[in-house]
Amino acid sequence: MSTTEEAVATTAVGGPETVRTGERAAEKLEQAVPAPGRRATFRIWRGDATGGKLQDYTTEVSEGMVVLDAVHQIQAEQANDLAVRWNCKAGKCGSCSAEVNGKPKLMCMTRLTDLNLDEPVTVEPMRTFPPLRDLVTDVSWNFRVKQRIKPFRPRAPDAPDGSWRMAQADVDRVQEFRKCIECFLCQDVCHVLRDHAKYDEFIGPRFLVQVAALEMHPLDTEDRIDELKEAFGVGYCNITKCCGNVCPENITITDNAIIPLKERVVDRHYDPLRKLVQLMRGRKP
Amino acid sequence: MLHGDLDGLEDLVVAEYQTHEHDVLVIGAGGAGLRAAIAAAAEGVSVGVVSKSLLGKAHTVMAEGGMAAAMANVDDRDDWRVHFADTMRGGQYLNSWRMAELHAREAPDAVRDLEAWGALFDRTPDGRILQRNFGGHKYPRLAHVGDRTGLEMIRTLQDKGTHSGIHFHMECTVLALLKDGERVAGAFGYDRERGRFRLLRARAVVLATGGIGRAYEITSNSWEYTGDGHALAYQAGAALQDMEFVQFHPTGMVWPPSVRGILVTEGVRGEGGTLVNSEGRRFMFDDIPENYRAHTAASPEEGWRYTQGDKNARRPPELLTRDHVARCIVREVREGRGSPHGGVYLDIAWIREKLPNAAEHIRKKLPSMYHQFKQLADIDITKEAMEVGPTTHYIMGGIRVDGDSQMSTVPGLFAAGECAAGLHGANRLGGNSLSDLVVFGKRAGEYAARFAREHGAATVDTDSVDAAARQALEPFERNGSGEGPYQVQHTLQEMMQELVGIVRREEEIVRALSCIGELRARAERVAVPGNREYNPGWHTALDLPNLLTVSEAIARSALERRESRGGHFRDDYPEKDPAYGSFNLILRKGPDGEMSITRESIPEMPPELKQIIEENK
Known part of the structure; x- marks a missing residue:
C-alpha cells in the first residue's frame, strides 16, 4: 500500500502518473483472484416452510465474484427454480440477506476471495424469519412493525415558502440512521428475536434505529418515549452489539441509537425531578 | 361475484384467483409509484400498490446524485426558466415542452414535500437545502444526501405511504392489463410467494414500472427492469414514444467482471473527478459540441473552480450531457486509448493536489462510491483512479402521455416516471429523474383519483383473465422438453448490447429484428422446473x-x-x-398484431417558452 500512496503523492493533476496507479490496482486484483477454471462448491439450503436440507452445487468461479454471482450462476445453469431475493447487486437495496458460512451477510457484497473455497461455502436463509423457499424468508413482520411507529410530525415551517432551516451538524447524526437499507441482518442476528422470539414485545435494532432517526430529527415534534418502553421493548436490548457488527452500512446501532433511546426512557420514567422540570417547561425530553 | 361467474370452470386451475378492488391501482412502488399512490390517497380514494419486490427495494434506491429543482439555494441566478431551458437543450428539443415546463416549475415544491415528510437533505451553511452541480445543469441544482439521494427518497415515500391507508401487494407481478371496452378496468397478476393469481379491479391504473435495462447485457438496472409497464401499455393498445432513446450512463464499473455495469455516480465528476485516457490525457476537452461551447470551461483550472462553487467559472467538459460523454469514452476505447479492462479512468484522487483534507472530503461527499470500490474492486478512490465505461441506465422513451394529466392514449390508464415518455426528449439530464418521479407521480396520482371519481366501476372480461392465467402456466407443462428461460434472456441481452447498443447501424438493427423474431419463438417454448412457489425460473x-x-x-x-x-x-x-427534429416516433400495436410506427409532429411551442429558450442560449 505504501508504494501506491507514494506514487499518488507525486502525481500531477489528472496526469499519467495517476493513471498508472489505476493499472496497478488492476494488477493487484489479478493477483488475488482464483485461477481460471477454478471450481468451488456451494452448500445451499433448499426447502420451504415444511423443512429442507443443504444441497451441494459445484460451479466455476472467476475473478471478483461475490456469493450472489455464484448463486445466480447455479440458478441459471443447474437449478432454475432456486429462490433468492436480490435487486441492486451493489449493497444499496438490502434484499439479498442470507447467512454465509453461518454469518449474516449481504450476498452481493461478500466476495469469494474472502472465503475459504477449499471447503464448501454454506449459504442459508436468515434464521430469525420463517423460511418461504430456499434462500427467501418471510420478512413481512418487519413491515408490520414499521406501521406501528408513529410517523414524522414536523414543527411549523421556518420560512414562508414552507421550508425549514437546519444546521448540517444537527442533521449529521440522523443521516447516519437514515443510511439503513433495511436488509434486516441486525434483526436476524439479534438474540432477543433470534433465540427468544420476542416478536410481540420487541421491535428489534432496525426499528429502534428508525425511532431514533425520528426522535432525533431536528424538526420532529412527536413523542414516542412511552411506546419505546412498553410496546417497543427497548429494555430487552442488553447491548451485546451484535447488530452493529453485521450492519453493512456500519451504523453504530447501539451506541448512537439504542443507548440514547434507553436514556430518554430512563429520564422520562425513572427521574421524577427531571420529569417535573420537563413538564413545567412543556418540552419534549 | 367474479368467482360466481366462474363456477363452471372449477376443474381448471386458472379459475383460482384472489380478487381485490381499488379505486386507483398503482403498478410499481419506486419513487413515481409511491408518490402517485400518496397523491391519490390524499384525494380520498382507495389505493392499491403492486410492488414487484419488497417495499423500499425499487431501483429508485440506486439513484445517487440528487434531484434537480431550481430552488436557487446555492446560486440565486437559478429559476425554473433556466431549468426548463437546460432540460430542453439536453433533450435536443424532442421533449414535450409542456412536461419540461411543469417539471421545472413544480420540482422545488416536490423537494419541499419530501422534506415535510421527513427527508433530510444535506444543508447549506445558512441551513437551507444544499444543491450540487451536475451535467447539463447551468447552476448547482441537485438537492442531495451525499450519494444516496434515492434511498432517502424511497424511504421517505415508503414511510409516508405506510401511514396513508394504502394497500400494498408486495412481491406481486402484473401479467396483463384488463379492459372494459376502450377503458382500463384493472390488472391481472400473481404473487411471487405462492404463485397465486390476483385479479386487481380498478377504475384507474397508474403504471410506474421503471425501465428496460434488463434488455441489455451491461446495465445498472436490477432484474425487475424488464419493461413491464411499456409492454403492458402497448398490449393494452396504448402508444409508445421515443423508444430509440436509451441512455447509456458514461460511468459504470468495468472491473471485475461480476460488477460490470454497476453505476458510478455523476456526482464524482460534479465533485471534480476527471476522465483520463491511457495516455493521461483529459480527452473530454478535445470534443466539446458547438451548442455547449459557451457553457464549458476553457481550461482544467476553470473547470475545477466551477466544481468548487465559483460562480464566474464554467463547467468542466466531464459534465457535458451523458450521451456525449458516453460516446467520447467509446471513441477512446475503440481507438486504443482505453484502460486495461476496456474503459477509461475516472480520477477523483487527484483533488488532493487542491484540498488539504481531500481523502476525508471524498469519503464524506461520495460515501457509497468509496465503499463500493473498496468492497467490490479493492480500489481506494481517495488514492487511485477508477476504471469506468458506459452502462445501460435509463430509457427516455416510454408510454405516450398527456403532459398535464399523465394519462396515456387508453382512458383511465396513466403512466409516470421512467416508463412514461416526454420530459427528457432525446437525452435525460442527471438529476431530472428523481424530480420527474415526484412531480409527475403526484400529477398521475391526482388525475387518476379524479378519473376514478368521475367514472363508475368497470366490468372485467373474465375470458381474458382465464387466457392470461392459462398462458402463464404453460412453461410448467413443458417441463423437461424445452429450453430454460435464462438462456433465452442471456441471448437477448447479448444481442441487444451488440446490435442496438450505443453505436448503431442499419444492417445491425435489421439483424436484431430478425433475432428478436427467433427469440420470440424460443421464448414461447421455454420450460421451467419446480412449482409455482417463489420460482425465479418461472x-x-x-x-x-x-x-x-x-x-x-x-x-x-x-x-x-x-x-x-x-x-x-x-x-x-x-x-x-x-428534419428529424420536428416529430416523435410513435409505436402502436396494429390490428394485425404487428408493431406499427408513425411520425407525430411536436406541437408548436408557445412564444413565451420559445423566448425562454432564446434567452438561455
Missing part, C-alpha cells in the same frame, strides 16, 4: 415477452431515425438532421 419466463416487446420497440424506432441525436447514435448517419 418469473424469468414470464418476463421474457415484455423484454422482447421493448427490444422490438427500441430496434424499430432506432431503424426509423436515420440521424444521430441524444441517446441515439447512428454510425451510418452520424450527424443530427434538422
Whole structure:
C-alpha cells in the first residue's frame, strides 16, 4: 500500500502518473483472484416452510465474484427454480440477506476471495424469519412493525415558502440512521428475536434505529418515549452489539441509537425531578 | 361475484384467483409509484400498490446524485426558466415542452414535500437545502444526501405511504392489463410467494414500472427492469414514444467482471473527478459540441473552480450531457486509448493536489462510491483512479402521455416516471429523474383519483383473465422438453448490447429484428422446473415477452431515425438532421398484431417558452 500512496503523492493533476496507479490496482486484483477454471462448491439450503436440507452445487468461479454471482450462476445453469431475493447487486437495496458460512451477510457484497473455497461455502436463509423457499424468508413482520411507529410530525415551517432551516451538524447524526437499507441482518442476528422470539414485545435494532432517526430529527415534534418502553421493548436490548457488527452500512446501532433511546426512557420514567422540570417547561425530553 | 361467474370452470386451475378492488391501482412502488399512490390517497380514494419486490427495494434506491429543482439555494441566478431551458437543450428539443415546463416549475415544491415528510437533505451553511452541480445543469441544482439521494427518497415515500391507508401487494407481478371496452378496468397478476393469481379491479391504473435495462447485457438496472409497464401499455393498445432513446450512463464499473455495469455516480465528476485516457490525457476537452461551447470551461483550472462553487467559472467538459460523454469514452476505447479492462479512468484522487483534507472530503461527499470500490474492486478512490465505461441506465422513451394529466392514449390508464415518455426528449439530464418521479407521480396520482371519481366501476372480461392465467402456466407443462428461460434472456441481452447498443447501424438493427423474431419463438417454448412457489425460473419466463416487446420497440424506432441525436447514435448517419427534429416516433400495436410506427409532429411551442429558450442560449 505504501508504494501506491507514494506514487499518488507525486502525481500531477489528472496526469499519467495517476493513471498508472489505476493499472496497478488492476494488477493487484489479478493477483488475488482464483485461477481460471477454478471450481468451488456451494452448500445451499433448499426447502420451504415444511423443512429442507443443504444441497451441494459445484460451479466455476472467476475473478471478483461475490456469493450472489455464484448463486445466480447455479440458478441459471443447474437449478432454475432456486429462490433468492436480490435487486441492486451493489449493497444499496438490502434484499439479498442470507447467512454465509453461518454469518449474516449481504450476498452481493461478500466476495469469494474472502472465503475459504477449499471447503464448501454454506449459504442459508436468515434464521430469525420463517423460511418461504430456499434462500427467501418471510420478512413481512418487519413491515408490520414499521406501521406501528408513529410517523414524522414536523414543527411549523421556518420560512414562508414552507421550508425549514437546519444546521448540517444537527442533521449529521440522523443521516447516519437514515443510511439503513433495511436488509434486516441486525434483526436476524439479534438474540432477543433470534433465540427468544420476542416478536410481540420487541421491535428489534432496525426499528429502534428508525425511532431514533425520528426522535432525533431536528424538526420532529412527536413523542414516542412511552411506546419505546412498553410496546417497543427497548429494555430487552442488553447491548451485546451484535447488530452493529453485521450492519453493512456500519451504523453504530447501539451506541448512537439504542443507548440514547434507553436514556430518554430512563429520564422520562425513572427521574421524577427531571420529569417535573420537563413538564413545567412543556418540552419534549 | 367474479368467482360466481366462474363456477363452471372449477376443474381448471386458472379459475383460482384472489380478487381485490381499488379505486386507483398503482403498478410499481419506486419513487413515481409511491408518490402517485400518496397523491391519490390524499384525494380520498382507495389505493392499491403492486410492488414487484419488497417495499423500499425499487431501483429508485440506486439513484445517487440528487434531484434537480431550481430552488436557487446555492446560486440565486437559478429559476425554473433556466431549468426548463437546460432540460430542453439536453433533450435536443424532442421533449414535450409542456412536461419540461411543469417539471421545472413544480420540482422545488416536490423537494419541499419530501422534506415535510421527513427527508433530510444535506444543508447549506445558512441551513437551507444544499444543491450540487451536475451535467447539463447551468447552476448547482441537485438537492442531495451525499450519494444516496434515492434511498432517502424511497424511504421517505415508503414511510409516508405506510401511514396513508394504502394497500400494498408486495412481491406481486402484473401479467396483463384488463379492459372494459376502450377503458382500463384493472390488472391481472400473481404473487411471487405462492404463485397465486390476483385479479386487481380498478377504475384507474397508474403504471410506474421503471425501465428496460434488463434488455441489455451491461446495465445498472436490477432484474425487475424488464419493461413491464411499456409492454403492458402497448398490449393494452396504448402508444409508445421515443423508444430509440436509451441512455447509456458514461460511468459504470468495468472491473471485475461480476460488477460490470454497476453505476458510478455523476456526482464524482460534479465533485471534480476527471476522465483520463491511457495516455493521461483529459480527452473530454478535445470534443466539446458547438451548442455547449459557451457553457464549458476553457481550461482544467476553470473547470475545477466551477466544481468548487465559483460562480464566474464554467463547467468542466466531464459534465457535458451523458450521451456525449458516453460516446467520447467509446471513441477512446475503440481507438486504443482505453484502460486495461476496456474503459477509461475516472480520477477523483487527484483533488488532493487542491484540498488539504481531500481523502476525508471524498469519503464524506461520495460515501457509497468509496465503499463500493473498496468492497467490490479493492480500489481506494481517495488514492487511485477508477476504471469506468458506459452502462445501460435509463430509457427516455416510454408510454405516450398527456403532459398535464399523465394519462396515456387508453382512458383511465396513466403512466409516470421512467416508463412514461416526454420530459427528457432525446437525452435525460442527471438529476431530472428523481424530480420527474415526484412531480409527475403526484400529477398521475391526482388525475387518476379524479378519473376514478368521475367514472363508475368497470366490468372485467373474465375470458381474458382465464387466457392470461392459462398462458402463464404453460412453461410448467413443458417441463423437461424445452429450453430454460435464462438462456433465452442471456441471448437477448447479448444481442441487444451488440446490435442496438450505443453505436448503431442499419444492417445491425435489421439483424436484431430478425433475432428478436427467433427469440420470440424460443421464448414461447421455454420450460421451467419446480412449482409455482417463489420460482425465479418461472418469473424469468414470464418476463421474457415484455423484454422482447421493448427490444422490438427500441430496434424499430432506432431503424426509423436515420440521424444521430441524444441517446441515439447512428454510425451510418452520424450527424443530427434538422428534419428529424420536428416529430416523435410513435409505436402502436396494429390490428394485425404487428408493431406499427408513425411520425407525430411536436406541437408548436408557445412564444413565451420559445423566448425562454432564446434567452438561455
